[in-house]
Amino acid sequence: MSSVLDRFLRYVKIDTQSDPHSTSFPSTDKQRDLSKLLLVELQTMGVTDAHLDEYGYVYATIPATSPKLQVPVICFCSHVDTSPDVTGTNVKPIVHPNWQGEDLVLPDDSAQVIRLADHPDLAGQIGNDIVTASGTTLLGADNKAGVAEIMAATEYLLQHPEIPHGTIRILFTPDEEVGRGTEHVDMLKLAADSGYTVDGETVGTLENETFSADAARISIQGVSTHPGFAKGKLENALKIAADIVASLPQGTLSPETTEDKEGFIHPVSVQGSQDEATVDFIIRDFTLVGLKQKEEILRQIMEKALTRYPNSKAELTVTEQYRNMKDVLDKYPQVTDNAIEAMRRVGLAAEPRSIRGGTDGSRLSFMGLPCPNIFAGEHAFHSRLEWVSVQDMEKAVEVIVEIAKVWEERA
Numbered sequence: 001m002s003s004v005l006d007r008f009l010r011y012v013k014i015d016t017q018s019d020p021h022s023t024s025f026p027s028t029d030k031q032r033d034l035s036k037l038l039l040v041e042l043q044t045m046g047v048t049d050a051h052l053d054e055y056g057y058v059y060a061t062i063p064a065t066s067p068k069l070q071v072p073v074i075c076f077c078s079h080v081d082t083s084p085d086v087t088g089t090n091v092k093p094i095v096h097p098n099w100q101g102e103d104l105v106l107p108d109d110s111a112q113v114i115r116l117a118d119h120p121d122l123a124g125q126i127g128n129d130i131v132t133a134s135g136t137t138l139l140g141a142d143n144k145a146g147v148a149e150i151m152a153a154t155e156y157l158l159q160h161p162e163i164p165h166g167t168i169r170i171l172f173t174p175d176e177e178v179g180r181g182t183e184h185v186d187m188l189k190l191a192a193d194s195g196y197t198v199d200g201e202t203v204g205t206l207e208n209e210t211f212s213a214d215a216a217r218i219s220i221q222g223v224s225t226h227p228g229f230a231k232g233k234l235e236n237a238l239k240i241a242a243d244i245v246a247s248l249p250q251g252t253l254s255p256e257t258t259e260d261k262e263g264f265i266h267p268v269s270v271q272g273s274q275d276e277a278t279v280d281f282i283i284r285d286f287t288l289v290g291l292k293q294k295e296e297i298l299r300q301i302m303e304k305a306l307t308r309y310p311n312s313k314a315e316l317t318v319t320e321q322y323r324n325m326k327d328v329l330d331k332y333p334q335v336t337d338n339a340i341e342a343m344r345r346v347g348l349a350a351e352p353r354s355i356r357g358g359t360d361g362s363r364l365s366f367m368g369l370p371c372p373n374i375f376a377g378e379h380a381f382h383s384r385l386e387w388v389s390v391q392d393m394e395k396a397v398e399v400i401v402e403i404a405k406v407w408e409e410r411a
């Protein structure tokens with residue numbers, strides 16, 4: 001039997017960084033290195049149907065032990081890739097046993113210091129064993145903590161067939177960090193009724209609400225001339241783009257001025273020449289009405305800017321990215337309730353919360369698998385200061401096992 005910590009230390013040493021610029025799937029081949037190891041470990045545990053598909057997804061089943069035939073099939077899901085923001089090559093995990101509140105100075109770059117004052121969640125970790133990277137890489141607890149927890153829970157359930165539960169599906173996905181994690185999930189093969197991504201932060205976290213998200217692009221056609229002969233004729237597309245960006249609401253509706261349930265309009269890229277330019281935005285809100293209002297604000301800004309450039313044109317196109325999972329989860333309240341009950345039974349007071357972002361679960365929920373997100377214990381992810389505690393990972397394993405039991409009991 002391999003502890004959740006052993007597993008975690010094994011998995012983080014494998015570089016699985018995904019690449020937003022790649023057009024292949026998975027976006028980087030090295031993600032398969034971990035997926036292949038997971039496959040072998042699942043097979044060694046005795047999971048006979050475990051397999052790795054052509055896209056790099058790992059599917060596996062823990063067969064039901066319950067005599068009840070109507071227990072819904074639940075799925076636990078984590079992603080194998082790490083963020084493109086910080087390198088994941090040569091991760092050297094360090095366990096700091098029985099942490100007493102001191103600064104954690106990371107040895108390979110002493111400027112990288114994890115301080116209690118900067119990481120309020122550390123306050124609950126006194127006496128715990130904290131795992132960090134060594135200062136030059138991320139740790140990869142996002143989401144290898146979740147992977148290790150699901151693997152440890154799988155082994156535990158297989159070794160304890162006396163625990164009654166229904167059929168449980170395991171799914172490990174590539175490319176979550178580049179927004180493509182659900183692109184090739186085969187829902188028929190998965191054949192689950194509901195699921196949980198194990199990719200949340202603080203112990204006890206249960207997220208059942210995400211942003212609704214659209215991408216918006218303004219394509220501008222200016223009027224181009226030779227700059228030496230441009231008087232009264234040139235309408236510079238780059239200046240129209242700048243005009244639009246400068247006209248965005250000040251002091252509100254931006255990522256840097258909003259929190260909690262407020263949405264925003266956020267320019268992410270400007271490209272072009274005096275002839276043509278494009279400005280890309282992401283639009284976020286928790287409600288569809290709020291999302292559409294923000295798109296309308298953007299449209300009005302564009303049209304107003306165009307009145308100053310009468311011979312130019314601009315067009316706004318909006319593309320759906322993902323939707324607030326709560327719209328789906330509200331129809332299946334037992335999915336959230338059963339996770340809350342499982343956490344209560346292991347001594348955690350879980351409150352459903354919203355997340356200012358999306359998860360693979362937001363997409364899965366709309367693909368027919370209601371799928372909130374539960375904690376994996378990962379903190380300060382996408383940074384060199386990433387950390388996770390061994391005790392939180394062990395708690396997550398307990399929660400996964402308990403969720404399976406609650407579903408069986410209530411069936």
Ligand SMILES: [Zn+2]
Nearest residue numbers: 142143176199
């Ligand atoms: Zn993640």
